[in-house]
Amino acid sequence: MSEHIDVSVIVPCYNTERFLDQALTSAEQNGRCSLEIIVLNDGSTDDSLDIMRSHASRDERVRIIDKRNQGYGATVNRGFDEARGTYVAILEPDDWVQPNMYDDLFEYATSFANDEAELPDIVKTPYWRVWMPTTPRERLLHCSYYQRINVDHQPFTLSECPRLVQHHPSIWSAIYRTDFLRTRNIRMREVPGAGWVDNPFLFETMCQAQSIVYLDRPYYCYREDLPGSSSATRVLKLSLERWHDMADIVDRLCPDDDGIRYALTVIGFRYAGEAIGRGALEDEELHAMLESVFSRMRTEDILALENVSPQLRRLAFELSNREVPKISGRGYAQALINEFGYSIGTNGVGFALVRTGVYMERRKRQDKRSADYVG
Secondary structure: OOOOEEEEEEEEEOOOOOOHHHHHHHHHOOOOOOEEEEEEEEOOOOOHHHHHHHHHHHOOOEEEEEEOOOOHHHHHHHHHHHOOEEEEEEOOOOOEEOOOHHHHHHHHHHOOOOOHHHOOOEEEOOEEEEEOOOOOOOEEEEOOOOOOOOOOOOOEOHHHOHHHHOOOOOOOOEEEEHHHHHHOOOOOOOOOOOOOOHHHHHHHHHHHOOOEEEOOOOOEEEEOOOOOOOOOOOOHHHHHHHHHHHHHHHHHHOOOOHHHHHHHHHHHHHHHHHHHHOOHHHOHHHHHHHHHHHHOOOHHHHHHOOOOOHHHHHHHHHHOOOOOOOOOOHHHHHHHHHHHHHHHHHHOHHHHHHHHHHHHHHHHHHHHHHHHHHO
C-alpha cells in the first residue's frame, strides 16, 4: 500500500454481520484515490470479525482494529486517531455507497485547491434514502435536501447556507479533512451505544468549518428505520438531550447567526413534535424537557416556522411561559403544498402521496395533543 493515503474510510462495527459484506465491498469499489478502510470491531459477538478478516485477506487496503465494546462514539474516535488519510469518511456497516464515491469526492475537493493547504474542510453531498429496506418494496429515494442547497459560490461557510444542518444529521454523506478535525479537536461524544452522537458532531464540524464545498450528487445509501437501529428505537429523552448539545455548540461558536439559529429551531420542533405525538406531555420528565427546549428558542424563529402547524407553535409559547400569539394557518397550508410539490418532483407522485399520508397522520396526533393542552 502507498504511504500516502487520500481518504480513510472508518467503519465502526457492532454485530452487523447481515450487511457488513455489502458495506465493505462497496467501499472497495474506489480505485482512483489512495484509500484505506479502517474496520473497527467494537466487541461484536456475531460473525462480523470473520467477515472483516475475509475482506482484509483479499484487499490490502482493509485494516482491522479489534477492540472491546465501547460504543459508537468511542469507536469512531479510535478510527479518527488511526486514520492516515488527508480526508476521513464514516461508513455505517448497515449501509453502502455507490461506486467511486470517495474517488469523486476527493477529486472534487482537490479541484478547489492548488496545494494541500487550500483543501476544503468538508465535502458534502446528499444521500439516497433506502425506503422500506430489506422488503420487496425497497427503493432508493432522494433525501430532503437534494436540490435545495443553493450557494452562489464555493467554498462557503455554514453561515452562508445554514440549511445544510436543518435536515437529517447525515454525517456519513461527506468527507472531512483530517487536519481540520485534529487541529480543532473535534471528536464524537463517547456514550454507551449509538447515543445520537451524530447530531452534535454535525453542528461541531459545520459550525467550525472555514470552507465547505457541496456536490449535489447522492452516493451514500442509508437504510432508514431498520429494526434495532438507533433511529427505529429512538429514545425521546435522548433526542431532546442531543438538541441541547447542539444548542450549546451554537451558543459557543455562532450565537448571533440568525440562519443557524433558525435551522436549530427547525430541528427542535421536529424532535419535540415527535415526542408530543407519542405522549410526552403526559410524562413528567419529558414535559419538563420540552419546556426547556422551547425556552431556548427565539420568538421570531418560532413565528417564522410556517411549515409547523399553528397548534404546535402555540404550544411552544405556552410551555415556555410566553404570551401565546395569534398564528394564522394560511402560511402552514402553503408550506404543505410546497413540500408536496417538492416530493413529487424528486421522488414521484406515488411516494409523495404515501409520505403526505404518513406526515398528516403524525401531525394530526401532534396537533390534537397540542390543542388539548393549550385549550
